[in-house]
Amino acid sequence: MDSAELMRALADEAQPVRRLRSPFARMAIWFLISIFWVALVVLFKGVRPDLTAKLVDARWMLEVLAALATSLMAATAAFCTVVPGRPKWEHAMPLLPASVWLGVLAVGCYQAWRQSGDLVAQITPDWACFPGIVMTGIGPAIVMVAMLRRGAPLSPRLSIALGALAAAALAEVGLRLFHQQDASIMVLVWQGGTVCLLSAVAGLSGRSFLRWKLKSPIGI
Amino acid sequence: MMVGDQGEEELAALMRAAQVGDKVAYLALLKRIEPIAIRMARRRWLGSQTPEDVAQDVLLSVHSVRHTYDPGRAFLPWVRTIIHNRMVDAQRREIRRSENIVFVEEPPETFSKDHTNWLDVGPGDPEELTRAIADLPPGQRQAIELLKLKELSLKEAAAASGMSVGALKVAVHRAMNSLRTALSK
Numbered sequence: 099m100d101s102a103e104l105m106r107a108l109a110d111e112a113q114p115v116r117r118l119r120s121p122f123a124r125m126a127i128w129f130l131i132s133i134f135w136v137a138l139v140v141l142f143k144g145v146r147p148d149l150t151a152k153l154v155d156a157r158w159m160l161e162v163l164a165a166l167a168t169s170l171m172a173a174t175a176a177f178c179t180v181v182p183g184r185p186k187w188e189h190a191m192p193l194l195p196a197s198v199w200l201g202v203l204a205v206g207c208y209q210a211w212r213q214s215g216d217l218v219a220q221i222t223p224d225w226a227c228f229p230g231i232v233m234t235g236i237g238p239a240i241v242m243v244a245m246l247r248r249g250a251p252l253s254p255r256l257s258i259a260l261g262a263l264a265a266a267a268l269a270e271v272g273l274r275l276f277h278q279q280d281a282s283i284m285v286l287v288w289q290g291g292t293v294c295l296l297s298a299v300a301g302l303s304g305r306s307f308l309r310w311k312l313k314s315p316i317g318i
Numbered sequence: 319m320m321v322g323d324q325g326e327e328e329l330a331a332l333m334r335a336a337q338v339g340d341k342v343a344y345l346a347l348l349k350r351i352e353p354i355a356i357r358m359a360r361r362r363w364l365g366s367q368t369p370e371d372v373a374q375d376v377l378l379s380v381h382s383v384r385h386t387y388d389p390g391r392a393f394l395p396w397v398r399t400i401i402h403n404r405m406v407d408a409q410r411r412e413i414r415r416s417e418n419i420v421f422v423e424e425p426p427e428t429f430s431k432d433h434t435n436w437l438d439v440g441p442g443d444p445e446e447l448t449r450a451i452a453d454l455p456p457g458q459r460q461a462i463e464l465l466k467l468k469e470l471s472l473k474e475a476a477a478a479s480g481m482s483v484g485a486l487k488v489a490v491h492r493a494m495n496s497l498r499t500a501l502s503k
Contacts, residue, residue: 101370101373101377103375104374104377104378105345105348105349105352105377106345108344108348108377108378108381109341109342109344109345109348110341112336112339112341112344112381112384113339114338114339115337115384115385116385117337117386117387117389118385118386118388119383120388122497123386179387180386181384181388182386182387182395182396182397182399183377183391183392183394183395183396183397183398183399184391248385249383249386250379250383250386250400250401250403252399252400255352256365288339309380310379310407311382312378312382313378313382313489314378
């Protein structure tokens with residue numbers, strides 16, 4: 099293939115392009131679309147009866163807001179990963195809110211351990227969490243993949259893992275609105291575990307979702 | 319040649335123009351990107367691929383994601399990230415390819431199973447085969463001669479012999495069985 103010929107052909111077929119918005123703007127768009135889906139699922143499942151009491155519970159609110167911040171930061175980071183030339187530190191943006199989220203749960207676990215002395219005995223099967231998060235997160239996840247595919251697939255696994263974290267963390271926020279489970283160790287194991295598992299599995303399959311779409315205009 | 323601040327500004331201006339459909343600016347930009355890609359690729363191991371191959375891959379990649387460039391940000395980090403990414407992908411492809419290559423001193427001619435290695439016992443005695451064919455009933459002999467020795471198709475053999483395709487199939491099958499029995503004695 100002749101490079102000069104390739105360059106001429108690429109220039110010939112070049113049309114004006116619609117620039118990608120900034121990662122923050124894209125996160126806002128993703129969030130607005132996703133929150134619709136989450137609201138629909140919450141309404142379908144029915145809000146928990148003690149929600150008004152929970153809304154004034156500082157620890158509960160901090161935990162939910164930290165999960166929400168993790169979701170938004172993970173979405174922003176995911177959108178940053180598909181733009182070439184952006185600084186690497188942006189990829190770590192969700193670490194801070196995720197630390198707060200895990201910290202709140204860890205404090206809750208510590209308090210429960212101080213009271214009962216046996217934390218492991220408090221872990222009981224709660225199979226509603228996994229399908230709950232999957233169902234609430236599927237809409238945001240689909241929108242996320244569609245939006246990530248508009249960018250450059252520079253690190254597909256990282257992009258998809260961050261995108262899945264954003265979707266799963268937002269789903270967790272929705273789950274907390276309809277699923278009555280507030281024991282920190284249970285939230286940590288079942289809900290936190292589901293979020294981590296989904297993010298990891300999605301990340302491993304990143305290359306299936308994001309890949310370079312190269313099409314040579316001279317048929318090579 | 320390093321691209322300085324002035325070069326950065328020129329490239330960014332060309333890219334901004336290319337994004338709104340200026341084909342001349344875009345061609346000029348691609349011509350400036352190619353040597354940058356080649357220069358970066360020359361510093362890396364690429365296996366059987368040449369820096370020019372990688373540069374062409376970079377040009378196609380830049381073309382496919384040119385909408386991701388933000389005019390408010392520097393151009394060179396944008397394009398260098400793409401070049402780096404495509405070089406790493408080229409290296410990955412090369413490593414994958416080399417993992418699938420098996421070096422052997424003497425390439426095997428057949429598969430390792432015994433029944434695929436019947437040639438080891440030699441082609442056999444041609445005269446014995448000729449005699450065995452001659453001993454076949456006339457229909458079977460004709461089928462063998464047309465289909466196996468002259469290598470005609472079933473249609474051609476049917477036209478030449480006046481036998482139906484079905485009859486030819488049966489005749490050649492029986493003839494092969496008879497020959498196998500005669501030659502294994």
